[in-house]
Amino acid sequence: TTETTTATPATATPGAEIPSDGSTTHARLASWVAEVAALTTPDRIHWVTGSDEEWKALTDELVEVGTFTRLNEDLKPNSFHCASDPSDVARVEDRTYICSVEEKDAGPTNNWMAPDEMKAIMTDLYRGSMKGRTLYVIPFVMGHLNADKPMFGVEITDSAYVVASMRVMARIGTKVLKRIEELDADFVPALHSVGAPLEPGQKDVAWPCSDTKYIVQFPEERMIWSYGSGYGGNALLGKKCYSLRIASVMARDEGWLAEHMLILKLTSPEGTVKYIAAAFPSACGKTNLAMLEPTIPGWKVETLGDDIAWMKFGKDGRLYAVNPEFGLFGVAPGTGWDTNPNAMRTIAKGNSVFTNVALTDDGDIWWEGMTEEKPAHLIDWKGRDWTPESTEPSSHPNSRFCTPIEQCPILAPEYDDPQGVPISAILFGGRRKTTIPLVTEARDWVHGTFMGATLSSETTAAATGAVGVVRRDPMAMLPFIGYNAGDYFNHWIKVGKDADAAKLPKIFYVNWFRRDADGGFVWPGFGENSRVLKWVVERLEGTAAAVETPIGHVPTPESLDTDGLDMTEEQLRIALNVDADEWAAEIPQIQEWFDKFGPTLPTTLWTELDGLKARLGVK
Ligand code: GTP
Ligand code: SPV
Ligand code: MN
Secondary structure: OOOOOOOOOOOOOOOOOOOOOOOOOOHHHHHHHHHHHHHHOOOEEEEOOOOHHHHHHHHHHHHHOOOEEEOOOOOOOOOEEEOOOOOOOOEOHHHEEEOOOOHHHOOOOOEOOOHHHHHHHHHHHHOOOOOOOEEEEEEEEEOOOOOOOOEEEEEEEOOHHHHHHHHHHOEEOHHHHHHHHHHOOOOEEEEEEOOOOOOOOOOOOOOOOOOOOEEEEEOOOOEEEEEOOOOHHHHOOHHHHHHHHHHHHHHHHHOOEEEOOEEEEEEOOOOOEEEEEEEOOOOOOHHHHHOOOOOOOOOEEEEEEOOOEEEEEOOOOOEEEEOOOOEEEEEOOOOOOOOOHHHHHHHHOOOOEEEOOEEEOOOOEEOOOOOOOOOOOEEOOOOOEEOOOOOOOOOOOOOEEEEEHHHOOOEOHHHHOOOOEEEEEEEEEOOOOOOOOOEEEOOOHHHHHHHHHOOEEEOOOOEOOOOOOEEEOHHHOOOOOOOOHHHHHHHHHHHHHHOOHHHOOEEEEEOOOOEOOOOOEOOOOHHHHHHHHHHHHHHHOOOOOOEEEOOEEEOOOOOOOOOOOOOOHHHHHHHHOOOHHHHHHHHHHHHHHHHOOHHHOOHHHHHHHHHHHHHHOOO
16 A cells, blocks of 8 residues: 655654654755655655664665675675676767757756756656655765854655665764754755656565656756666766755856865875875776875875865965765775785775675675685676686676775865865876876976866776777866856866965876776786886975976986886886887877867967977978
8 A cells, every 4th residue: 555645844754664754854855855745746755863772773675675685794794795787887878868948058078958858858857756765865975064154955855775875975964964953054955866666566576766767967957867777877966966066067157176086195104194186087096096005115195085176275375175976886806915905904894785796605705806716606796606717707898886985094084074174186097008108297287287187087887888998088077066067167267266375285197097008007006106106205205306398398217116116117118118109090089079169268278288289390
């Protein structure tokens, strides 16, 4: 028997299966929830408190319906395995829209539809879409609750998986709601439905979703509507939808930066501290660099963030970064004791959700790259028996661990500072088999903006579509810029122009993924990337040597600390090589990329390209 609620969200709903505080004094929030409930007709409404009891009830329920499998308490306490529908495994960029009022404001890199047209389509989809389900109201804040201006959001979702994941990924619940009420604050309304209503008596599936998917941002209204997917950035709306797409628009309007960047703290053997932010496209190494265990003696890395940085100028004129998130949503495959021991230690503490990885016979999880030796038997992410002889990987390439960042053993204490940390260097990077050297230092902010604007990378499994295709991914933000990317480049240029140049972070371009003739990575990566960080710091301090090349400053082989590095001279030469032919081939691609933007492309970037061509001797 399903009983549809009347739209009175201000009271605890009869029949609610999970206890809730049940009400808000915030008029706009109350009326929005009522409006959504009237449209989507859920069976019940649950105001998410964020309490431990609620987590227990929610996860128990997810186990009962078969969405979650509880892991072995001795191995992974309070942790769960989950398998998505095999069709719902990654962000869907072709279904993601920026519905600005004017098409030109979405620019040439985003899908666009007129807001009214999109709202009509989605309102039809939402009508009755929560039938038979619970409508959860998740008050959340991205960044600190005690920030000068807390960045509130409220996600409405009909997915308990989303509620559990949001509790890990963001600061949520009653304490946030109370603060929204006290301040009578504005919040970003973020509406999510998996689009799988249940008829009376209809049995639910483990992973409800719909073949029809829309991930939509309305930038002027600061509003998010998502439909049809339950996975990752499509559904955890505080993450990419709010903290990048909507926040990038706020940042443009208010003079700051919302970026797809990790934040790390680097301490030298002498005790000098530098904070570094780095933007690499999805599945290109942010989580790994953020948690790096240096291979060079005396150097220390601590983590502040692994995916998103909000950066604002402080009173002292320096650029300060905060991580708006509260959890890690990390790529599982390739994460192991050899590559990222700190991530392994973080998940070992439990309280995590693992999606689309394999289950071991003793109730633990496994994925490719976790251990060198493969387990003799697993249940793969599709629920089938798996052995080392199996022809398919046990885990989906975009399988993820979702785990509290506070469990990270090398979390920097400054993580808790709402003022953030002053950034000394920004790294851009991507996956390129050729062309891009291990590290290049930009001459100045505008040249660094040019490097970011022309960043390229081979596509990964983090989004649906072909993998391994080189595409331009400006500042690693291609799928996340909430407005015209040409205007976004202008914003970067303007931020630099308005700042005190001496206090701006220095910009570098890195590539851990160059290959040799045999197709192997020439650079060992992971902990060895500390050698590049050391060079970066020494460049900041003016102590390391570099060669001036047409593309920027590249280390001399001697200036890079290679003590104890297991690499031939030839491999190092390839890693650092600036090859004239490869760059000559790159130029027309950059030209074509810039042409897309027409008059919105800052002329300074054309000037940078002309300068590069001249230095390369390319016409
Ligand atoms: P998103 O969470 O999608 O934004 O990804 P991310 O940028 O945080 O990427 P992550 O650190 O999770 O790395 C993705 C994949 O790249 C994993 O399989 C890693 O093992 C691999 N990887 C990371 N760093 C390196 C490196 O230095 N060298 C090589 N060869 N692979 C790396
Ligand atoms: C990314 O794709 O860059 C991610 C994972 O960090 S998701 O949350 O799905 O966006
Ligand atoms: Mn990411």
